[in-house]
Amino acid sequence: MAKEKGWKDVPMAGLIVEPGNSVEYKTGSWRSYRPVWHPENCIHCLFCFYYCPDSAITVKDGKMTGINYDFCKGCGICVTECPTKPEKPALELKLESEFIE
Numbered sequence: 152m153a154k155e156k157g158w159k160d161v162p163m164a165g166l167i168v169e170p171g172n173s174v175e176y177k178t179g180s181w182r183s184y185r186p187v188w189h190p191e192n193c194i195h196c197l198f199c200f201y202y203c204p205d206s207a208i209t210v211k212d213g214k215m216t217g218i219n220y221d222f223c224k225g226c227g228i229c230v231t232e233c234p235t236k237p238e239k240p241a242l243e244l245k246l247e248s249e250f251i252e
């Protein structure tokens with residue numbers, strides 16, 4: 152019968168990272184779609200801010216100021232939840248490839 156491995160024989164499964172370091176791991180490069188903000192149509196309801204799972208919507212003094220593309224993964228939730236009219240959207244989802252120079 153083969154001898155069982157001890158804990159020292161088990162290879163490291165992955166990179167061990169420090170807790171609380173999410174700001175160092177920019178996830179924007181995962182994006183296939185990009186939300187584009189049209190401030191002229193924004194009513195500053197902040198639905199996008201509350202729904203964004205990555206806290207990528209920036210706000211100052213109770214008003215939306217933009218999208219932090221370092222952390223936006225392009226899930227499109229903000230675009231779905233934005234209550235502005237389709238003919239005058241404050242947020243639109245576009246293909247990320249449209250922004251590659």
Ligand code: SF4
Binds near residue numbers: 186204228
């Ligand atoms: S697309 Fe998703 S991750 Fe990006 S700002 Fe909108 S809700 Fe946040």
Ligand code: SF4
Binds near residue numbers: 233242
């Ligand atoms: S959900 Fe739409 S209207 Fe509301 S703050 Fe965000 S972009 Fe502006």
